[in-house]
Amino acid sequence: MTAARDGERKAVPNTRARRAGRRGPRRHTRRDLAVLGVLLGIPILLDLALIWGPTLASVGLSFTTWDGVGDITWAGFKNYDNLFTTYPQFWPAVRHNLLWLVFLGVFAAPFGLLLAVLIDRGVRFSRFYQSTLYMPVVLSLAVVGFIAQLILSRDQGALNAVIGGRNPTDWLGDPGLNIWMVLLAACWRHTGYVMVLYLAGLKSVDPTLKEAAAIDGATERQTFFRVVLPTLRPVNVIVGVITVIESLRAFDIVYAVNKGRNGLELLSVLVTDNIIGEAGRIGFGSAIAVVLLLVSMGFIVTYLVQELRGEERR
Amino acid sequence: MSRRTLLRGAALGAGAVALPSLLAACDSGPSGVSLGSNASDAVPKKAFAAAFAAYEKKSKKTVKVNTVNHENFQENINRYLQGTPDDVFMWFAGNRMQYFAQKGLLADISDLWQHFGGFSDALKKQSTGADGKQYFVPYYYYPWAVFHRKSVFQEKGYEIPKTFDEYRALAKRMQRDGLVPFAFGDKDGWPAMGTFDYLDMRANGYDFHIALLSGRKSWNSPQVKQVFDLWRGLLPYHQKGANGRTWQEAAQSLAQKKAGMTVLGLPHPGQQFAAADRDDLDFFPFPEIDPAFGRDAVEAPVDGFLMSKKARDKSGARELLTYLATPAAEDIYLASDPNNIAVNSGADTSAYTPLQKKAVQLVSGARQISQFMDRDTRPDFASTVLIQAIQQFLNRPDDIDGLVNDIERQKKQIFAAG
Numbered sequence: 063m064t065a066a067r068d069g070e071r072k073a074v075p076n077t078r079a080r081r082a083g084r085r086g087p088r089r090h091t092r093r094d095l096a097v098l099g100v101l102l103g104i105p106i107l108l109d110l111a112l113i114w115g116p117t118l119a120s121v122g123l124s125f126t127t128w129d130g131v132g133d134i135t136w137a138g139f140k141n142y143d144n145l146f147t148t149y150p151q152f153w154p155a156v157r158h159n160l161l162w163l164v165f166l167g168v169f170a171a172p173f174g175l176l177l178a179v180l181i182d183r184g185v186r187f188s189r190f191y192q193s194t195l196y197m198p199v200v201l202s203l204a205v206v207g208f209i210a211q212l213i214l215s216r217d218q219g220a221l222n223a224v225i226g227g228r229n230p231t232d233w234l235g236d237p238g239l240n241i242w243m244v245l246l247a248a249c250w251r252h253t254g255y256v257m258v259l260y261l262a263g264l265k266s267v268d269p270t271l272k273e274a275a276a277i278d279g280a281t282e283r284q285t286f287f288r289v290v291l292p293t294l295r296p297v298n299v300i301v302g303v304i305t306v307i308e309s310l311r312a313f314d315i316v317y318a319v320n321k322g323r324n325g326l327e328l329l330s331v332l333v334t335d336n337i338i339g340e341a342g343r344i345g346f347g348s349a350i351a352v353v354l355l356l357v358s359m360g361f362i363v364t365y366l367v368q369e370l371r372g373e374e375r376r
Numbered sequence: 377m378s379r380r381t382l383l384r385g386a387a388l389g390a391g392a393v394a395l396p397s398l399l400a401a402c403d404s405g406p407s408g409v410s411l412g413s414n415a416s417d418a419v420p421k422k423a424f425a426a427a428f429a430a431y432e433k434k435s436k437k438t439v440k441v442n443t444v445n446h447e448n449f450q451e452n453i454n455r456y457l458q459g460t461p462d463d464v465f466m467w468f469a470g471n472r473m474q475y476f477a478q479k480g481l482l483a484d485i486s487d488l489w490q491h492f493g494g495f496s497d498a499l500k501k502q503s504t505g506a507d508g509k510q511y512f513v514p515y516y517y518y519p520w521a522v523f524h525r526k527s528v529f530q531e532k533g534y535e536i537p538k539t540f541d542e543y544r545a546l547a548k549r550m551q552r553d554g555l556v557p558f559a560f561g562d563k564d565g566w567p568a569m570g571t572f573d574y575l576d577m578r579a580n581g582y583d584f585h586i587a588l589l590s591g592r593k594s595w596n597s598p599q600v601k602q603v604f605d606l607w608r609g610l611l612p613y614h615q616k617g618a619n620g621r622t623w624q625e626a627a628q629s630l631a632q633k634k635a636g637m638t639v640l641g642l643p644h645p646g647q648q649f650a651a652a653d654r655d656d657l658d659f660f661p662f663p664e665i666d667p668a669f670g671r672d673a674v675e676a677p678v679d680g681f682l683m684s685k686k687a688r689d690k691s692g693a694r695e696l697l698t699y700l701a702t703p704a705a706e707d708i709y710l711a712s713d714p715n716n717i718a719v720n721s722g723a724d725t726s727a728y729t730p731l732q733k734k735a736v737q738l739v740s741g742a743r744q745i746s747q748f749m750d751r752d753t754r755p756d757f758a759s760t761v762l763i764q765a766i767q768q769f770l771n772r773p774d775d776i777d778g779l780v781n782d783i784e785r786q787k788k789q790i791f792a793a794g
Contacts, residue, residue: 127793129756130454131479148785151764216617217625235563235620237771320563324619324767339451341756343793 124348141349155327163309170249174256182264198251207318210247237325263297329354408438409692412465414449423712457481463687469502469678470747477505483683486510494720515680516716518642521659536660543663547613550636557613559635561621565763569749578665582673582744589753591791595784608773643715674742761786
C-alpha cells in the first residue's frame with residue numbers, strides 16, 4: 063500500500079514535468095481526464111436517471127390521461143384547464159402552501175433567531191431551554207401531527223378539557239381554524255431547527271468584531287443588525303433554503319391530522335390523492351406535481367441568481 | 377466499552393434482526409397459496425386466521441397470509457395488482473371490484489361459480505363484472521342502519537320512527553331532552569356517505585341512486601338537490617364539528633348516552649361499547665321518505681375474495697376460493713367475529729346474537745341491496761371528489777347549488793376519462 067502510494071507520488075510530478083517541457087502548460091493528463099470523466103459522469107448519469115428522468119416523465123404525463131393500467135392517451139392542456147377551473151381543492155392548496163411559507167418565514171425563522179440570541183447571551187438554564195426547544199426537531203412531522211391531535215381534538219383533546227365550556231372549539235375540524243393550528247405545530251418544530259442553526263452560527267462570530275463595534279460606539283442593537291447578522295450570512299442562506307423546502311414539501315403533518323382534507327389541502331397532498339391512492343388519475347396528478355415543480359423552480363432560480371450576484375459583488 | 381465494540385455489536389444486532397426476514401423472503405417457493413389480507417384489525421385478523429387454518433388442515437396445503445394495514449392496502453391496490461400480487465386477495469363487491477375486472481387485473485372464476493350454492497341472485501350480481509363474468513367470492517356482509525341504545529329509548533319513551541317526519545320529530549324531542557340526536561363523525565371522509573346513500577335511496581329510489589353513482593344521472597338535478605336539502609334540515613340535530621371527529625369518537629358518544637342515534641354499519645358501534653353494554657345496542661332501518669320507494673333498499677356492503685390475473689398457483693387459488701364459498705368456511709370466521717353476517721344461506725345462524733339475527737332479517741327483507749357510495753362508484757370519483765364534497769357540505773350546508781354544480785363538473789371529467 064505505502065509502496066504503491068510512494069510510486070504514484072513520484073510518478074505524477076515526473077510526467078507532468080516531461081509534458082510541460084514538451085508542449086507548454088497542459089494541466090490534465092489523459093488519466094486525469096478519465097478519472098474526472100468517471101467521477102463526474104457517474105453522478106451526472108445518476109442525476110439524469112433519478113432526478114431529471116422522472117421529472118421530465120412527470121411533465122410528459124401531465125399532458126396525458128392515464129389510469130396507471132391501460133393506455134396512455136394524449137390530452138393536451140386539458141388537465142391544466144381542469145385543474146385551474148374545476149378542481150375545487152386546487153386554489154386552496156396553493157394558498158395554504160404559500161401561507162405555510164410566509165408563516166414559517168415571518169414567524170418561525172425570526173423567532174428561532176431570537177431564541178438563539180437569548181440563549182447565546184447565556185440566560186439562566188440555557189442548556190435546559192436549548193434541549194427543550196430542540197426536542198421537537200427530532201420528532202417526525204407525522205408524530206407532531208399525532209401530538210397535535212391529542213391536544214386539539216374537539217371531544218377528547220387536552221386543550222378543550224382544560225378550557226371546558228358548553229360549546230367546545232373544533233380546533234382541527236373547523237376549516238377556517240385548523241390550518242392555523244397545524245401551522246402552529248409546524249412552527250413549534252421549525253423554530254427549534256432554526257434556533258440550533260443560528261446558535262452554531264453565533265458561536266462562530268468573532269467576538270473581536272463585537273468589541274470593535276462597541277469601541278466605535280455602536281449600540282447593542284446596531285451591533286447586532288449591522289455587524290453580527292451580516293456575518294451570519296451563510297446561516298441566513300441555509301435558514302432561507304430550509305424554510306422554503308419545509309413549506310413546499312409540507313405533507314406529513316396534515317396527512318396525519320386528517321389526510322389533508324377539509325381546510326388542510328396542500329399541493330403535495332393533492333398529488334398523492336390523485337396518483338398514489340386508489341384513484342389512479344396519473345395524468346391529472348402529474349399536472350399538479352408540475353405546478354408544484356414550477357413554484358419550487360421559481361424560488362430556486364431566484365435564490366441561485368441572488369447567490370451568484372452576491373458572490374460577484376464580493 | 378469502546379466505540380468499535382459498540383459498532384460491532386450494533387452490526388451484529390442488525391444482522392440478527394434482518395437475517396430471519398431474509399430467510400423468510402427466500403422461502404416463497406411454489407408450495408401453498410399466497411393471500412393478501414387487508415384485515416389488519418385484531419378481531420378480523422384472528423377470525424380469518426382460524427378460517428385459513430381450517431382450510432390448511434382440510435386440504436393439507438399451506439396458505440401464506442400477507443396482512444397489510446387496511447387503509448394502506450386500499451390505497452396501494454392499483455400498484456399491488458400490477459406488481460406481484462398474491463394469488464388471492466381480499467376486496468369488496470360491486471363497482472369497486474368491476475373497475476379492476478374491467479382493467480383486466482382479475483381472474484375470471486365463472487366456472488367455479490356454476491358449482492357454488494347458497495348465494496342469492498343479488499349476491500351473484502354483485503360478484504359479476506361488467507362483461508357478465510363472475511370474479512368475486514362473497515364472504516360476509518354488514519348492513520347499515522340507524523343504531524341506538526334500547527335502554528335510552530325505553531327510559532324516555534321514544535318510539536321507533538317509520539317515516540322521515542317521525543324521524544325528524546324524534547330528533548327534535550331528543551334535543552329538548554338534552555341529548556345530541558345524531559352522533560356524527562366524518563373525519564375519515566367515508567362515514568357520512570352512508571347517510572347520503574340512505575337519503576338518496578329513500579327519496580329517489582335505488583335505481584336512481586345507482587344510476588347517479590355510475591355517472592348516468594347528473595348531480596345538479598333537482599333530485600340530488602332535494603337529498604342535500606333534506607340532509608340540511610337534519611344537520612341542526614347532528615353532532616357539531618363532524619369533520620374533526622372520527623366515527624369511533626361518534627360511536628363512543630352513543631355508548632356514553634350523550635347521543636341518541638347514529639347511522640353506521642353493523643360492526644362499527646359495537647366495537648366502541650363496553651362488553652356489558654353490547655346487548656343494549658339496537659338498530660332500526662332508515663325511515664321512509666317517499667312511499668313509492670318505502671324502505672325497500674338496504675345498504676349492505678359485501679366483503680370477499682378475488683383471484684389476481686397474475687396468480688402463480690392458479691389451481692391452488694381456485695381450490696381455496698371454492699372452500700371459502702362454502703357455509704362451513706363462513707361459520708368458522710363468524711364464530712370469532714360476530715359483527716358481520718354470513719352471505720351463504722347454508723351458514724349456521726343458530727349462534728348469532730339477537731343483533732345479527734335482526735340484521736339477517738333486515739337484509740333478507742330488502743328488495744334491493746346497495747354496497748356503499750365508495751363501492752358503487754368509480755374509486756377515483758369517490759376518493760377525489762365525493763369525500764371532499766360531502767365534507768364541504770357539512771361545513772357550508774347552505775350553498776347546495778354551488779356544491780352540486782362543482783360535483784357535476786368534476787364528474788363529467790372523470791367519467792369522460794374512461
